[in-house]
Amino acid sequence: MEMAPSTTSSSSSLEGSPMTFPSHLPPTPPLQDFDEYQKQGLSLPTDGLGRSVPPYPLPPPSRQNKVLPEDLKTPDDHVERDPRLIRLTGVHPFNVEPPLTDLFDEGFLTTKDLHYVRNHGAVPRVEDSSVLDWDFTVEGMVAHPITLTLRDLIRTYDQVTYPVTLVCAGNRRKEQNVVRKTKGFSWGAAGLSTALWTGVALPDLLARAAPLRGARYVCFEGADRLPNGCYGTSVRLGWATDPARGIMLAHRMNGEPLPPDHGKPLRVIIPGQIGGRSVKWLKRIIVTAKPSDSWYHIYDNRVLPTVISPEESADRPDVWKDERYAIYDLNTNSAICYPAHDERVPLGIARGDAATYKLRGYAYAGGGKRVTRLEVTLDQGRTWMLATMSYPEDLYRLAPEGETLFGGRLDVSWRETCFCWCFWSLDVPLSRLRDARDVMIRAMDESMMVQPRDMYWSVLGMMNNPWYRVVIHKESDTLRFEHPTQPALMPGGWMERVKKEGGNLTNGFWGEKVGGQDAAPADEAPAAKEISMVNEKVTRRITPEELRQHSGEDEPWFVVNGQVYDGTKFLEGHPGGAASIINAAGQDVSEEFLAIHSENAKAMMPSYHIGTLPASADLSEEPSDEAVSSSSAVFLQPKTWRRALLASKTAVSPDTKVFHFTLPSPAQAVGLPVGQHLLVRLRDPVTREAIIRAYTPLSEGGEVGTLRVLVKIYRDSPDGSRKGGRMTQALDSLPVGHPVEFKGPVGKFEYLGAGRCVVGGRERTVARFVMVCGGSGVTPIFAVLRAVARGERDETACLVLDGNRGEGDILLREELDGLVRESRGRCRIVHALSRPRDGWKGLKGRMDRAFFEREVGAPPAERNAMVLICGPEGMEKAAREAFLGMGWDEDDLLFF
Ligand SMILES: Nc1nc2c(c(=O)[nH]1)N[C@H]1C(S)=C(S)[C@@H](COP(=O)(O)O)O[C@H]1N2
Numbered sequence: 001m002e003m004a005p006s007t008t009s010s011s012s013s014l015e016g017s018p019m020t021f022p023s024h025l026p027p028t029p030p031l032q033d034f035d036e037y038q039k040q041g042l043s044l045p046t047d048g049l050g051r052s053v054p055p056y057p058l059p060p061p062s063r064q065n066k067v068l069p070e071d072l073k074t075p076d077d078h079v080e081r082d083p084r085l086i087r088l089t090g091v092h093p094f095n096v097e098p099p100l101t102d103l104f105d106e107g108f109l110t111t112k113d114l115h116y117v118r119n120h121g122a123v124p125r126v127e128d129s130s131v132l133d134w135d136f137t138v139e140g141m142v143a144h145p146i147t148l149t150l151r152d153l154i155r156t157y158d159q160v161t162y163p164v165t166l167v168c169a170g171n172r173r174k175e176q177n178v179v180r181k182t183k184g185f186s187w188g189a190a191g192l193s194t195a196l197w198t199g200v201a202l203p204d205l206l207a208r209a210a211p212l213r214g215a216r217y218v219c220f221e222g223a224d225r226l227p228n229g230c231y232g233t234s235v236r237l238g239w240a241t242d243p244a245r246g247i248m249l250a251h252r253m254n255g256e257p258l259p260p261d262h263g264k265p266l267r268v269i270i271p272g273q274i275g276g277r278s279v280k281w282l283k284r285i286i287v288t289a290k291p292s293d294s295w296y297h298i299y300d301n302r303v304l305p306t307v308i309s310p311e312e313s314a315d316r317p318d319v320w321k322d323e324r325y326a327i328y329d330l331n332t333n334s335a336i337c338y339p340a341h342d343e344r345v346p347l348g349i350a351r352g353d354a355a356t357y358k359l360r361g362y363a364y365a366g367g368g369k370r371v372t373r374l375e376v377t378l379d380q381g382r383t384w385m386l387a388t389m390s391y392p393e394d395l396y397r398l399a400p401e402g403e404t405l406f407g408g409r410l411d412v413s414w415r416e417t418c419f420c421w422c423f424w425s426l427d428v429p430l431s432r433l434r435d436a437r438d439v440m441i442r443a444m445d446e447s448m449m450v451q452p453r454d455m456y457w458s459v460l461g462m463m464n465n466p467w468y469r470v471v472i473h474k475e476s477d478t479l480r481f482e483h484p485t486q487p488a489l490m491p492g493g494w495m496e497r498v499k500k501e502g503g504n505l506t507n508g509f510w511g512e513k514v515g516g517q518d519a520a521p522a523d524e525a526p527a528a529k530e531i532s533m534v535n536e537k538v539t540r541r542i543t544p545e546e547l548r549q550h551s552g553e554d555e556p557w558f559v560v561n562g563q564v565y566d567g568t569k570f571l572e573g574h575p576g577g578a579a580s581i582i583n584a585a586g587q588d589v590s591e592e593f594l595a596i597h598s599e600n601a602k603a604m605m606p607s608y609h610i611g612t613l614p615a616s617a618d619l620s621e622e623p624s625d626e627a628v629s630s631s632s633a634v635f636l637q638p639k640t641w642r643r644a645l646l647a648s649k650t651a652v653s654p655d656t657k658v659f660h661f662t663l664p665s666p667a668q669a670v671g672l673p674v675g676q677h678l679l680v681r682l683r684d685p686v687t688r689e690a691i692i693r694a695y696t697p698l699s700e701g702g703e704v705g706t707l708r709v710l711v712k713i714y715r716d717s718p719d720g721s722r723k724g725g726r727m728t729q730a731l732d733s734l735p736v737g738h739p740v741e742f743k744g745p746v747g748k749f750e751y752l753g754a755g756r757c758v759v760g761g762r763e764r765t766v767a768r769f770v771m772v773c774g775g776s777g778v779t780p781i782f783a784v785l786r787a788v789a790r791g792e793r794d795e796t797a798c799l800v801l802d803g804n805r806g807e808g809d810i811l812l813r814e815e816l817d818g819l820v821r822e823s824r825g826r827c828r829i830v831h832a833l834s835r836p837r838d839g840w841k842g843l844k845g846r847m848d849r850a851f852f853e854r855e856v857g858a859p860p861a862e863r864n865a866m867v868l869i870c871g872p873e874g875m876e877k878a879a880r881e882a883f884l885g886m887g888w889d890e891d892d893l894l895f896f
């Protein structure tokens with residue numbers, strides 16, 4: 001389609017079709033300064049033919065992208081993307097930033113290709129043909145609720161176009177994560193992008209809806225279906241109705257209909273505020289008296305006070321709900337883009353001392369404020385140099401009256417506010433860089449707020465804005481530059497290096513040693529020597545196809561770290577039961593294998609090693625399909641991880657909590673046989689490393705809709721000298737509403753009822769159980785005891801021996817007593833306390849040989865008793881020795 005020059009384009013082609021701009025126009029004019037224009041009295045630039053050219057930047061050319069192979073396995077299999085984007089949270093959901101240099105090189109406007117993306121879940125699918133029928137509402141406390149389609153919005157409202165920089169509140173979070181892990185993934189310094197947005201000014205729409213007295217907030221909801229409902233947030237009504245604030249409902253980005261990742265077909269654009277408020281795939285606008293109660297409004301995009309630890313935050317909904325901690329306006333920030341990370345600049349004598357290097361970077365401020373000053377230091381803040389600034393955004397203010405662009409009125413001259421990033425540069429003699437240890441930038445805004453030297457660390461790691469520091473290394477004839485971090489898991493950056501060297505990053509001196517101060521101890525113990533799990537003699541190459549042929553029960557092969565193992569010979573002996581090997585068949589189980597196996601188990605692996613997969617083989621697991629997972633009758637699946645949401649936590653002792661989870665569907669049964677366990681998986685937010693542990697839930701297998709798990713939390717000692725449990729602390733620090741993954745069942749023991757057990761695949765019948773447990777080891781014992789006590793035709797006898805320190809440490813005490821009563825005399829329980837308080841009438845002391853001889857003694861002649869044991873390692877060891885010593889058989893002892 002032949003288009004009129006964009007300076008005069010009309011709104012005729014608004015509907016649907018992608019809009020291009022004339023190719024004879026230079027995509028991005030040089031980044032000149034508004035003041036320069038004015039000072040020199042320049043008239044509008046012209047092209048070679050004398051036609052006037054827009055004085056403002058137009059988008060650089062964008063690419064035709066394809067659906068990438070890695071997305072094919074995800075619900076985003078319909079979204080075309082640029083492969084240059086760096087994925088920050090694994091394959092899915094899609095959270096990406098461009099390489100910082102590429103972003104900067106694109107200039108003032110970012111193409112859709114390199115624009116950062118922050119998706120909390122799958123991208124809603126909207127066909128091109130139905131874009132104009134997309135409908136949304138304006139409802140709540142308004143006199144005239146409105147439902148309208150995108151077609152109506154385009155036809156009946158005035159269209160506007162202007163540039164806005166979106167910045168994710170997590171921009172630069174990796175720096176926080178290196179100092180101390182936050183609850184967010186690791187953005188580098190490229191979590192921001194600028195585009196020309198076209199749409200309708202929100203004040204226009206709200207004026208028609210007419211908010212009622214008492215209304216104070218405007219909530220937005222997107223169409224994406226997330227674990228905690230839809231993505232929703234709110235802003236103040238006063239901002240939403242203020243034209244100067246520039247809030248827009250946008251349906252075009254850089255002149256084209258919105259790409260799926262950026263909200264196709266309609267989104268909110270809130271200039272000057274964090275990206276998190278600019279809701280994509282917009283479905284509802286609700287005028288309310290209170291801020292949004294969406295989970296994502298409360299538990300995301302906040303800066304909690306720095307004293308609140310991740311662990312504490314989990315149990316403080318009051319703190320999360322405190323609107324004072326919600327982020328709206330961006331804070332002032334800046335970064336160095338050139339020199340780039342790892343850039344090398346030759347000093348070369350030929351270049352002489354006069355050679356200079358142009359330092360360059362970006363800056364932005366929030367709430368429409370202008371960045372008014374950018375300063376560079378080469379001596380760690382003792383002296384500063386003023387950098388040159390450019391504000392390309394100002395060039396749009398030069399647009400002639402009546403200008404339209406991409407079908408929207410381009411009229412920002414009346415508005416004094418700044419909604420976009422700006423740039424700075426400074427020429428510095430190479431000799432000065434050579435003599436400096438580092439170079440740092442800081443910005444000041446028009447309210448004279450200046451970026452701080454020190455980081456404000458907080459639970460979510462957001463709004464990180466200390467001086468951006470690039471270290472200078474002298475290497476013979478070159479200078480090498482080192483940025484603070486690299487995004488995601490990418491190694492590199494001085495922060496990690498300094499931390500590894502034992503530097504304390506929070507000493508106000510970037511972790512460098514200040515005179516007389518000793519280096520802080522490195523906070524991770526040196527990694528233990530790696531255990532080899534390969535047999536060096538094995539040379540066989542195994543194809544993914546061969547592996548697939550061993551994904552059944554017969555000869556189960558499985559993969560750990562690219563190596564193939566044959567589990568056939570271990571089916572019987574596996575302490576975790578044959579099922580867990582069979583469930584692993586044909587799969588890459590690296591994560592869970594490494595997470596739950598001991599060094600001893602790893603050392604056994606070479607004898608099962610049979611070959612190597614080609615490095616290119618992709619066995620990554622299929623993401624679980626939310627729709628399928630809520631439709632199946634049983635929640636737990638042996639081969640796929642399924643998500644449930646944390647619904648509440650109830651403390652049952654000082655260090656133990658019951659975690660309640662909500663299953664995807666209220667009619668769904670947990671699906672766990674008695675005596676078996678499930679695997680729980682969480683991800684470390686920074687390393688994305690999986691933490692996996694086995695638990696026996698309190699819920700019965702047939703319980704529907706919920707899952708209850710009793711967990712004893714092992715905390716780090718307050719002085720940090722002793723590390724607690726990773727899983728239990730991570731679980732404890734999850735806020736309510738957070739998803740957790742489960743898989744199962746696993747375990748080699750199952751109780752079928754009426755004395756019938758399956759042990760390692762073989763059935764046997766017992767007349768009596770002796771159950772030995774300690775601490776939270778009571779959970780599997782409890783599950784079996786409950787089945788015995790409540791079994792209608794169950795005649796099995798049980799003796800429970802429960803060892804703890806003090807009375808307060810006895811878990812599930814009332815529940816256990818209840819079961820004993822229900823058992824009509826068949827079950828008995830003995831509590832032994834190693835450190836009882838005065839007045840304890842029960843048994844005192846540890847569960848040792850003498851204790852077991854007294855309480856249990858030799859096995860019955862009929863050999864129809866079994867001992868189930870679960871507790872701390874020392875207790876299990878003592879029990880084994882005692883029972884074997886009393887004549888019990890190894891086969892009669894079962895360790896969970
Ligand atoms: N519906 C919906 N809107 C959303 C999000 C989302 O996950 N769902 N993410 C938010 C966040 S945190 C940011 S930073 C911006 C990112 O916009 P972009 O992906 O177009 O860059 O979208 C916001 N709007």
Ligand SMILES: [Mo]
Binds near residue numbers: 167168
């Ligand atoms: Mo964000």
